[in-house]
Amino acid sequence: MATSARPVTRKSSGRRRWFEWHSWVGVVTGLLLFIICWSGTFATISRELDWLTTPAMRVSSSETTSPTVVDIYDAVAKAMPDASIAHVQLSDQPGFASFAYAKMPDDQLRQIYVDPASLRVTGSTSAVNVQRFFRDLHMDFFGLFGLGKFAVCIIAIPLLISAVTPLVFYKR
Numbered sequence: 001m002a003t004s005a006r007p008v009t010r011k012s013s014g015r016r017r018w019f020e021w022h023s024w025v026g027v028v029t030g031l032l033l034f035i036i037c038w039s040g041t042f043a044t045i046s047r048e049l050d051w052l053t054t055p056a057m058r059v060s061s062s063e064t065t066s067p068t069v070v071d072i073y074d075a076v077a078k079a080m081p082d083a084s085i086a087h088v089q090l091s092d093q094p095g096f097a098s099f100a101y102a103k104m105p106d107d108q109l110r111q112i113y114v115d116p117a118s119l120r121v122t123g124s125t126s127a128v129n130v131q132r133f134f135r136d137l138h139m140d141f142f143g144l145f146g147l148g149k150f151a152v153c154i155i156a157i158p159l160l161i162s163a164v165t166p167l168v169f170y171k172r
Contacts, residue, residue, distance in 0.1 A: 015168065018165050018168040019165075021161070021165055022161070022162060022165035022166060025158050025161050025162050025165070026162055028158070029155060029158040029159070029162070032151075032155055033155060033158075033159070035137075036138060036152060036155060039134050039137040039138035040138045042134045042138075043131075043134040043135045043137075043138045046130050046131035046133075046134045046135065047096075047131050049130045049131070050129050050130045050131050051095075051096060053129075053130060054113075054123075054125055054129065055123070056097065056113040056122040056123025056124065056125065057096060057097050057099075057113055057122075058095065058096075058097070059091075059095060059096070059097045059115040059116065059117065059122065060095075060115075060117065061094030061095040066116070067090070067098065067116050067119060068090075069088045069090060071119055072088045072090065072098045072099075072100060072114050072116075072119070073085055073088050073100065074119075075114045075119040075120070075121060076088070076100045076102060076112050076114060076121060079112075079121040080102060080104075080112065080121070080124075082104070082105045083102035083103065083104055083105075083110070083112070084102060084103040085100050085101070085102045086100075086101045086102060086103060086109075087100060087101040088100045090116070091116050097113035097114055097115055097116065097122055098113070098114045098115075098116045099111050099112060099113050099114065100112045100114065101127060102124075108126070109126075109127040110124045110125065110126065110127060111124060111125050111126070111127050111129065112124040113125075138152075139152065140152055
């Protein structure tokens with residue numbers, strides 16, 4: 001019984017090569033893409049995760065008062081006179097405290113929370129929190145020796161290859 005083996009033509013071996021490229025690019029970059037997408041998903045809800053894990057961020061929602069940046073700055077400066085305040089951000093959602101980043105005398109960067117209604121400091125945490133963790137992982141793999149943003153952006157090339165190569169080897 002003779003089997004009819006189809007001869008390999010130049011056209012089919014070219015398609016096979018494109019299929020192999022498509023497969024390897026997918027395998028090699030799949031894990032990296034998974035990490036980027038997974039961390040991005042958690043980065044979108046990271047502020048709420050911080051709110052759940054940090055009691056100092058939770059304040060009674062008061063929509064009647066709207067303090068200014070100067071009010072928050074003054075409240076932090078009064079509560080922590082030795083701190084060097086670098087940044088102040090007002091709360092944009094009810095139930096969330098306003099906060100300031102401040103460098104402490106021991107050179108530690110802290111996030112200091114202020115109740116916008118009473119202008120009382122509710123507490124402080126390290127500047128490295130859930131939000132900072134997921135955003136740094138998503139944006140630049142924690143710096144990756146200064147090449148993190150480049151590594152995240154360069155993933156666009158394998159994605160483009162993965163999108164174009166099927167157009168070559170799949171029948172029209």
